[in-house]
Amino acid sequence: MQQRPNILFLLSDQHSAFTMSCAGHPVVRTPHMDRLAAEGVQFDNAYCSTPLCMPERVSLLTGRFSHNTGILHNRGHLLDEPTMPQALQQAGYRTAVTGKIHFKQRGAPGTDACDEHLHELGFDEVLSNHGKVAAARSKFADTYQAMLREKGVHEPFRQDYQSRYDGTHPHWYVRESTLDEEDYHDAYIGRLTRDWLAGYEGDDPFFCWCNWGGPHMPWDAPGRYAQMYPLDEIDPPLVDPLINVPADIRRKQEAVLAGMPPDVWDLRQVAQPMPDDAWRACRSHYYGMINVVDDGIGAMLDTLEESGLLDNTIVIYASDHGEMLLDRNLYGKQLMYEQSARVPLIVRWPERFGRGVKSEALVSSLDLVATLLDVAGAEMPVVHGQSLAPLLEGSTQSHKDAVFCEWGQEKMVREGPWKYVYHPGREIQQLFNLDDDPQELENLTGKDERLEQRLRERLLDWLIATETKPNSL
Numbered sequence: 001m002q003q004r005p006n007i008l009f010l011l012s013d014q015h016s017a018f019t020m021s022c023a024g025h026p027v028v029r030t031p032h033m034d035r036l037a038a039e040g041v042q043f044d045n046a047y048c049s050t051p052l053c054m055p056e057r058v059s060l061l062t063g064r065f066s067h068n069t070g071i072l073h074n075r076g077h078l079l080d081e082p083t084m085p086q087a088l089q090q091a092g093y094r095t096a097v098t099g100k101i102h103f104k105q106r107g108a109p110g111t112d113a114c115d116e117h118l119h120e121l122g123f124d125e126v127l128s129n130h131g132k133v134a135a136a137r138s139k140f141a142d143t144y145q146a147m148l149r150e151k152g153v154h155e156p157f158r159q160d161y162q163s164r165y166d167g168t169h170p171h172w173y174v175r176e177s178t179l180d181e182e183d184y185h186d187a188y189i190g191r192l193t194r195d196w197l198a199g200y201e202g203d204d205p206f207f208c209w210c211n212w213g214g215p216h217m218p219w220d221a222p223g224r225y226a227q228m229y230p231l232d233e234i235d236p237p238l239v240d241p242l243i244n245v246p247a248d249i250r251r252k253q254e255a256v257l258a259g260m261p262p263d264v265w266d267l268r269q270v271a272q273p274m275p276d277d278a279w280r281a282c283r284s285h286y287y288g289m290i291n292v293v294d295d296g297i298g299a300m301l302d303t304l305e306e307s308g309l310l311d312n313t314i315v316i317y318a319s320d321h322g323e324m325l326l327d328r329n330l331y332g333k334q335l336m337y338e339q340s341a342r343v344p345l346i347v348r349w350p351e352r353f354g355r356g357v358k359s360e361a362l363v364s365s366l367d368l369v370a371t372l373l374d375v376a377g378a379e380m381p382v383v384h385g386q387s388l389a390p391l392l393e394g395s396t397q398s399h400k401d402a403v404f405c406e407w408g409q410e411k412m413v414r415e416g417p418w419k420y421v422y423h424p425g426r427e428i429q430q431l432f433n434l435d436d437d438p439q440e441l442e443n444l445t446g447k448d449e450r451l452e453q454r455l456r457e458r459l460l461d462w463l464i465a466t467e468t469k470p471n472s473l
Contacts (some may be wrong), residue, residue, distance in 0.1 A: 003206060003310050003315060003376070004091075004092070004093075004096070004376055004377060005314045005349060005351075005352075005375060005376075006204045006206045006207070006208075006309060006312060006313040006314070007088075007093070007205070007206070007207045007208070007313070007314050007316070007372055007375075007376065008197070008208050008210070008300065008313055008314070008315045008316070008422075009207070009208065009209050009210065009316050009318075009372075010210050010212075010297060010300075010315065010316060010317045011057075011060070011103075011209065011212070011318055011319065011320060012212045012214065012215065012293050012317075012318075012320075013053060013100065013131070013211070013212055013213055013214060013215070013216040013319065013320055014053075014214075014215060014216040014217070014320070014321060014322065014323045014332075014333060015215055015290060015293070015319035015322070015323065015343070015344055016320065016322040016323045016325055016337065016342075017044075017046065017283055017319075017322055017338075017340055017342040017343050017344045017345075018322075018338075018342075019286070019290055019323075019325075020033050020034070020290075020344060021033075021034055021039075021342070022034040022036075022037040022038075022042060022346075023044070025235075026235050027229060027233060027234060027235050027287065027289075028229075028287050028323070029288060030290060030291070031294065031298070031345070032292045032294045032295065032297040032298035032301065033297060033317060033346065035296055036297070036301075036315060036317055036346045036348045037303065037346050037356070037358075038152050038355075038356050039348050039350050039355055039356070040315070040346055040347050040348030040349065040350065040353060040354070040355065040356075041346070041347050041348075041353055041354045041357045041358075041359055041391070041392050042345070042346045042357070042358050042359070043345040043346070043347075043359050043361065043363045043388075044358055044360055045342070045359075045360055045361065045362050045363060045403075045414075046318070046342065046343050046344070046345035046363040046364075046365065047341050047342055047343065047362075047363070047364055047365065047403050047405050047414065048168055048319075048320060048321045048322075048341060048342075048365045048405060049065050049066065049338045049364060049365050049366050049384075049404070049406070050066045050072075050321070050405065050406055050407055051321040051322065051333040051334055051335065051336070051341050051405065051407055052073070052074065052321065052333060052334055052407055053074055053102050053320055053321070053333075054071060054073070054074040054075070054076075054102050055069070055071045055072055055073065055074075055307075055364065055407075055422075056102060056320040056321055057102050057211075057320055058071040058078055058103045058356075059071075059105035059142050059272070059365070059366060060103075060320075060365060060366075060368070060369060061078070061083050061084060061085070061086070061103050062078070062081060062082070062083055062084070062369075063084060063366055063369035063370065063373075063380055063382070063383035063384060063385055064366070064383070064384050064422065064466070064469075065366070065384050065404070065406065065466050066406060066407075067286035067406060067463065067466070067467075068382075068384070068466055068467065068469060070469075072408050074102075077106050077117075078103070078121070079471070080471070081379050081469070081470050081471060082381060082382075082470050083121050083122045084122070084369050084373065084380065085097075085121060085122025085123055085207065085209070086121070087122075087138070087373060087376075087378040087379060087380045087441065088122070088207045088373075088376055088378050089124065090378065091123050091377050091378035091379075092204055092205070093204060093205050093206060093207045093376060093378075094124055094125075094202060094204045094205070094206045094207070095122055095123050095124045095125070095202075095206070095207045095208075095209075096124060096125040096126075096127065096196060096206065096207070096209070097118060097126055097127070097128060097208075097209045097211070098127040098128070098133075098189065098192050098193045098196060098208065098209070098210045098211065099122045099126040099128065099129065099189040099192065099193065099209040099210050099211035099212055099213070100128075100129065100130065100131045100189065100212060100213040101114065101118070101130075101211065102131060102389075103213070105272075107140040107436045108130070108134075108138060108140035108142075109128045109129050109140070110129070110130075110140045110141055110142030110143065110146075111131050111140055112147070114126075114128065115128070119196070124210075125196075127143075127192055127193075127196060127435075128142070129142040129143060129144040129145075129188075129189070130142055130144065130145065130213075131213040131216070132186075132213040132214065132216070133161060133165070133213075134183035134216075135148075135157075135185055135213075136154075136158045136160070136161035136162070136380040137158060137161055137162065137165075139408060141155075142432065144185065144188055145295065147183070147188070147273045148179070148183060151183065151409060153178070153179060153183060156178040157177075157178050157179055160175070160177075160220070164218045166174045169332065170259035170260075170274065171217075171256065171259065171260070171274040172219075172259065172274050172275075172278040172279075172281075172282055173218070173219070173240060173286075174219040174220075174278075174281040174282055174285050175219075175220060175402070175432075176220065176221065176222065176223070176226040177220040177221065177222040177223075177226070180222060180223055180353075181222045181223040181224065181292075182227065183222075184222040184223075184225075185213050185214065186212045186213060186214045186289065186292040186293055187222070187292055187295075189210065189211070189212050189213070189296065189298065190210075190212070190292070190293070190295065190296020190297075190299060190300070191296070191299070193208065193210040193296070193300060194296070194299045194300050194303050196208065196242045196305075197300060197303050197304060197307070197309075198303045198307065200307075200309075203389075205376075207372075210300075210402035212293050212294060212296070214289040214290075214292060214324075215286050215289035215290045215292075215293065215323070217282075217286070217331070217332075217380060218450075219281065219282050219285035219286060219289075220289075221284075221285040221286075221288030221292070222287065222292070223290050225288035225289065225291055225292055226284075226285060226288055227288075228284075228287065228288045229283075229284040229287045229288060229290060230284070231280040231281060231284055234279075234280045234283050234284050234287075234365070234449075235283070236279070237283070237325065237326040237327045237329075237415045238261060238277050238327035238328055238439060239328075240327070240328040240329075240439075240440075240441055242253065242328065243443070244428060244443040245428065245430070245443060245444070246427070246428045246429075246430070247426075247427065247428075248426070249330075249335070252330055252335075253328060253329045253330055255332060256271065256274065256326075256329050256330055257272055257274050257329055259272035259273055259274050263351075265435070266436075273291075274329075274458075278326075279325075279326040280445075282325070282326060282331070283325060283326065284317065286323070286325060288463065297317065299318045300315075301315070311350075311351055312351065313349070314347065314348070314349040314353075314372075315347075316345075316346070316347050316348075316350040316368065316372075317344060317345070317346045318343055318345045318346075318368065319343045319344055320343070320363065321333045321340060321341070321342045321343060322338075322339050322341065322342055322343060323339065323340070324337065324339050324340055325339060325345075327339050330389075334335075334407055336405060336407075336410065336412040336419075336421045337440055338434075338438075338440060341405050341412065345363060345365070345368070347371075347388070347392055349392075350394065352392075353392035353393060353394075354392060354393070354394050357394070359391055359397075360458075361391055361397070361398065361399040362399060362400050362402065362403045362414060363388065363398070363399060363400075363402070363403065364384075364385055364400075364403045364404070365385075366383070366384045366385030367385040367386050367387070367388050367399070367400075368385065368388070369383060369385050370383050370386055370387045371385075371387045371388040371389055372389075372440060373387075374387040374389050375389060380470075381470045381473055382468060382469065382470045382473070386399065386400060387400060401415060401416070401424070402414060402415040402458065402462075404459070404462050409424055409425060410422070411423070411459050411463070412424040413455055413459050414434075415455065415458065415459055415464070417433050417434050417435035417436070418431070418432070418433060418434075418451070418455065419431070419432045419433075419434055419440070420452065420455040420456075420459075422455075422456060422459060428443070428445060429445045429452070430443050430445060430453075431444040431445040431447075431448075431452060432444065448466050
C-alpha cells in the first residue's frame with residue numbers, strides 16, 4: 001500500500017449544501033453522495049471563501065482569499081504565484097485536471113495557450129473543457145464541443161443556448177436539454193474522469209481535480225433526469241418579505257420577479273414576469289442536474305474499487321458555492337445567505353478518517369487546501385486555511401471559532417451562532433442568529449451595537465492577517 005494517499009477532488013458548480021439526501025433534503029435523492037457521507041465525514045457548516053465561480057476556484061488553487069489573490073470577479077488571471085498542484089507535484093504526486101476550467105483566462109480551453117498555462121499552474125495532465133454555456137457558444141472548439149460537432153448534435157444545442165441568453169427567454173425558462181444523457185456536459189465530464197482513473201498507471205500517488213459545470217443553470221436536465229422529480233412533488237422555496245434588508249438585495253428580488261437577470265438589467269431582455277409556480281420546474285431540473293453529477297460520482301467510486309485503489313484514495317466532494325434556487329425569489333449566488341455561501345463538503349478516507357460522521361464545526365473551503373497539503377506532506381508559503389485532519393481523525397471536535405467569506409467589498413463572518421455581513425456602501429448591514437433564526441428572516445442589525453462593533457473589528461483583524469502575499473515574503 002502507498003504510504004501517501006491518492007487524492008480525488010470532485011468539485012461541482014453551484015450546488016446548494018441543502019440539496020442532498022444526506023443533508024436531509026425532503027425531495028432530492030443522492031445515493032452516491034450519501035455513500036461518501038456514510039463512509040466518510042460530512043461537514044454541515046462549510047462555507048466557500050467567495051460565492052462566485054472564478055474567485056473561489058482561484059482561492060482553492062492557491063489556498064488564499066480573493067482579496068489576496070486579486071481575482072474578485074470572473075475575469076483576470078493569476079500572477080506567478082505558488083499553487084496547490086505545484087506543491088503536490090513537488091511532494092511526488094502525479095497531477096491532473098479534468099472538466100470545466102474556470103480559474104484562469106489565459107487562452108480558451110482547446111487551445112495550446114490554455115494547456116500551457118494549466119501545466120504552469122501545476123497540472124501534469126490536462127483534460128479540460130469549457131463550461132456548458134461556453135461549450136454551446138464558444139468559437140474555440142475543445143474536445144467536448146468537437147465531439148458534439150462530430151455527432152451532428154452541436155447546432156441544436158447552440159441554438160437552444162443562444163435563445164436562453166439573447167433575451168428570447170426569461171431566466172426562469174425551463175426546457176429539457178437538446179442533448180441526450182450520454183452527451184450532456186456533466187455526464188461527459190464524469191465519464192472523462194472515470195476513464196482517466198481507470199487508466200491510471202504508475203507508482204506515484206495521484207491528485208485528480210474533476211470540475212463539473214453543473215448543477216449551474218440554465219435549467220436543462222437531460223432525458224430521464226428531466227423527469228426524475230415530478231412537479232407536484234417539488235418542495236416550495238423559502239418566502240421572505242425582505243424586511244430591513246439592504247436596498248441592493250431588494251432590487252435583485254424585483255429584477256427576478258420581473259423576469260430579468262438579478263445582477264444586470266440587460267436591456268436586450270424583454271421583461272416577462274415570473275409566474276407564481278415557475279419555481280417548480282426550475283427546482284425540478286436543478287435536482288435532476290444534481291443527479292447527473294451524483295451518477296458520475298458513483299461511476300468513479302466503482303472504478304476505484306474495481307482497480308483496488310479506493311481504500312488508499314481520499315475522495316472529496318464539494319462545490320464552489322451554493323444556489324439561491326428561488327428562495328426569497330432569488331437565484332444564483334453572490335449573496336451571503338446560507339443557500340449561496342454554504343457549500344457541501346464530504347471527505348471519505350475510512351483507512352484513516354472517521355466513517356459516517358457528521359461534523360458541526362465551522363469550516364472554510366480553504367481548510368480543504370491546508371488538509372490536502374497536510375496529508376500529502378506538501379508545503380506552500382502562504383495558506384489561509386487550517387488542516388481538518390484532527391477533525392477528520394476524531395482527535396478533536398473543535399476547529400475554528402469563526403469562518404469568513406467575501407465578495408468584493410462585502411465581507412461576512414460566522415462566529416458561533418452569529419453571522420454578520422458588512423458592506424461599506426450599504427445603509428443597512430445584516431446580522432443573524434442562526435441558532436434562533438436558521439432561515440435568516442430577522443435582521444438584528446442595530447439592536448446590539450457592541451456586538452456589531454466587535455464583529456466589524458474581527459473582520460478588520462482577518463483582513464490584516466491575510467494581506468501578505470507569497471511573492472512579498
